[in-house]
Amino acid sequence: MIWRFSLIFLVLSLVARQSHAGNVQGDNFCGDLMCTTAFVNSTAITYQMTALTQMGWMAVGFGTQMTDAKMVIMWPNSDGSISLSQRTATGHVEPVPDPSPPRIATTYQPLTTISSTMNTLSFTVPKDDTVNQSAVWALSFTNPDSTSPNASLIIHNDSGAFTLNLSKEFDPNITQIREWL
Numbered sequence: 001m002i003w004r005f006s007l008i009f010l011v012l013s014l015v016a017r018q019s020h021a022g023n024v025q026g027d028n029f030c031g032d033l034m035c036t037t038a039f040v041n042s043t044a045i046t047y048q049m050t051a052l053t054q055m056g057w058m059a060v061g062f063g064t065q066m067t068d069a070k071m072v073i074m075w076p077n078s079d080g081s082i083s084l085s086q087r088t089a090t091g092h093v094e095p096v097p098d099p100s101p102p103r104i105a106t107t108y109q110p111l112t113t114i115s116s117t118m119n120t121l122s123f124t125v126p127k128d129d130t131v132n133q134s135a136v137w138a139l140s141f142t143n144p145d146s147t148s149p150n151a152s153l154i155i156h157n158d159s160g161a162f163t164l165n166l167s168k169e170f171d172p173n174i175t176q177i178r179e180w181l
């Protein structure tokens, strides 16, 4: 419950902050181990990944399946830093660092929180024209135990595929936000 109330609070804070600038567009999806919320503005898309469980690393990949998805993998480190690694995989094998991802992802600190009640990691990518965003998610309980974006990863505990409608409008109404969670 605490996890979910914290998530509502964070989502509301962001909606409240951005609503001055107009309507917030984006969409949300929850798999069994993590939720992904995407917020769109004129220049950037912010992806917030929230763990619903113990978390070592979390990832969102752009594509319909793990193979060839453009992945953004993030994890917290014991020194308090956050690592972000953009990778691809040729199959159901460990993804390798992508030296030239089509969209560079940047950690978004305001929506990145690691605490005893909340593990949420966020990144932004430049906005593109995609509306129906096909994506995959993955979460592993095991931390890479290295800050390097090249660190080797222990395989995910679960993963899945989803689509987000990036032209959807968020209703800044707590009842609605509750329904997404």
Ligand SMILES: *[C@@H]1O[C@H](CO)[C@@H](O)[C@H](O)[C@H]1NC(C)=O
Residues within 6 Å of the ligand: 021, 041, 042, 043, 044, 045, 046, 108, 124
């Ligand atoms: C768009 O969102 C990004 C990340 O949330 C933020 O840094 C940027 O200032 C926003 N731009 C506008 C025009 O609101």
Ligand SMILES: *[C@@H]1O[C@H](CO)[C@@H](O)[C@H](O)[C@H]1NC(C)=O
Residues within 6 Å of the ligand: 064, 132, 134, 163
């Ligand atoms: C959105 O993308 C998914 C996955 O590619 C596809 O199954 C779905 O039909 C698409 N929806 C629309 C309205 O294009």
Ligand SMILES: *[C@@H]1O[C@H](CO)[C@@H](O)[C@H](O)[C@H]1NC(C)=O
Residues within 6 Å of the ligand: 097, 148, 149, 150
């Ligand atoms: C990761 O690997 C690439 C390619 O081997 C290398 O260029 C880069 O310096 C490495 N980065 C780190 C932080 O080790």
Ligand SMILES: *[C@@H]1O[C@H](CO)[C@@H](O)[C@H](O)[C@H]1NC(C)=O
Residues within 6 Å of the ligand: 140, 141, 142, 154, 155, 156, 157, 158
């Ligand atoms: C999750 O991963 C850990 C180690 O990474 C493993 O020990 C455990 O069995 C996994 N659990 C599930 C449900 O896959």
Ligand SMILES: *[C@@H]1O[C@H](CO)[C@@H](O)[C@H](O)[C@H]1NC(C)=O
Residues within 6 Å of the ligand: 132, 165, 166, 167, 168, 169
């Ligand atoms: C996405 O949301 C917009 C705005 O609500 C809607 O008009 C459009 O039909 C939706 N597209 C899909 C693929 O669901």
Ligand SMILES: *[C@@H]1O[C@H](CO)[C@@H](O)[C@H](O)[C@H]1NC(C)=O
Residues within 6 Å of the ligand: 173, 174, 175, 176
């Ligand atoms: C929020 O949504 C609920 C249920 O749809 C509605 O009853 C309520 O009036 C809404 N509140 C606001 C401030 O729009």
